[in-house]
Amino acid sequence: MSLRKNPNNIFVKLLLGFWLCSSLIIALIGMMPLLQQNHDQTELPPHLENMLSKLAQRIIDSPQVLQPDSMKRWSRFKEKDGRPVRLYLVDENSNVLNTRKPSRALRRFMLMADEAGKPIKHQFRDELLFGPYEFKVRGKQYALYGRLPEHHPRPWFLFFIDNKIITLSIAILLSGLLCGLFAWHLGKPLRSLKRSADALANGDLSSRVDSATAKRNDEIGQLALAFNGMADSVEDMVKSQQRLISDISHELRTPLTRLKLSLALSRKKGQETQETQRIEYEADQLEQMIAELLELSRVKLNASESKRNLELAEALSQVLDDADFEAQQQNKQLHIDIDESIRVPLYPKPLSRAVENLLRNAIRYAQSQIIIRTSVTDELIKLEIIDDGPGIPDAGDLEAIFKPFYRPQSARDRESGGWGLGLAIAEAAVTAHQGQIAAGNIEPHGLIVTISLPR
Structure with missing residues (x-):
C-alpha cells in the first residue's frame, strides 16, 4: 500500500512524529538567541540620541x-533623575580616547552597532549601552557612545540563554517526554493485542481486540482486524470440533443401545455364553467412554450453565462427601482443609466434576492418605490435591496427562482402566475458568495436582 493511498500508516507516523519532535526542540533552542537579541537590542530612543547630540555639539x-x-570633566555627568552617565569618545580608527582600558561590554557593543549600521541601545546584565552618534571636528570623524548603570527585569525564558547546561537538560527531558508520549500512543494498541493474544492462548476463545484499536486506520488497526478475524475462525473451528464430538457421541449411543438390547434378548432365549458376557462388558465400557466424551464436550463448550459467585467449600461439598466415603471404603484417609470463606466466580458442575476426577484418581493410587487444601494470594486461589502414591516418574508425562486419550507408559495409568479423559475433563473445566492446572511429584513419593483460579 502506497503512502499516497494510506498516509496514516506506521511509517508516516514514525517519520512525522520523531521529525516534528526533533524539529520542535531545535527550533525552540535556536530561537532563544533571537528572542534575547530582540529583547535586549532596539533602536536608539530620542532622549538618549538628544543627549549624545548635545554633547557632540558642545x-x-x-x-x-x-x-x-x-x-x-565632560565624560562623566548625571542625568536629571540622578543616574550617572559615562560617555566614550571613539576616533575613526575605533580607538576609545577617554579611557585606557575599555570594557569588554563596550567593545562588544561597538561591534553590534557596526553590524546594525545605525544607532542602537543594548541591555547587558547590569548596564545599558547606547550609540553611536557620529560627528566631525576639524575634518576628523568621531563617535560618541554612552553607558547607564541600569538593570531591567528579563523575561523568564532568557534565563536559559545564560544557563546552557540546564537548557540542554530540559531539552533532553522534553524530547524524552514527547517521544515517550508518541511511543505510548503506538504501544497502547500493541499491549491490547498482546493481552488478547495471551487470553486466546490460555483458552479464552471469546477474547477480541477492543474496538478502539480495531478502528485505527494504520497497520495496527489492520492487524487488530486480522487478529479478530483469526480469533473468530479459531473459535468457530474449536466449537465445531466439540459439537462434532458431541454429535458423534450421541449418534454412537443409538447402535450401542440396540446392541445391549440384542444382548438382553439373547439372555432371555438362553443363549448366554462367555462371548456374550464379553460383548456386554465391552459395550458397558463403550457407554462409559461415550459419557466421558459428552462430558468433555459440554465442559469445553460451557453450554450447560452460567458462572456464579459461590463459596468454594459449598460448591464442592457433595464431591468431598462422596470422596470421603470412597476413601473410607478403601481404608484410606481424606484430609480436607478448605477455607469456607473463600468465594470465587465459577461454573459449579464443571469444577465439581474436575475435582471429583482428581480426587478419585488420588484415592485410587494413594497408599494411605489424600489431602485437599486451599491457599489464597492477592491474585489467585490455589486448590491442591496431594496423595502419597507412586507418582509419575516420567517428567514428560506430567504435562501430557491432561491431554485427551493420552496413555503414559507408567503403571499408574496402565492399571487405571480408563481412557485418558478424566484428567482432560479436569483441564477443560479449569481452562473454562481462565485458570491453570499442573501436576508434580513430591518427595519421597506421591503426586500433587494444583488448580489455580483467578480471584
Missing part, C-alpha cells in the same frame, strides 16, 4: 575639550 563648538585633561 565638542564641535569647543574643540579644546578634546584635550586629555578636559575629557575627564
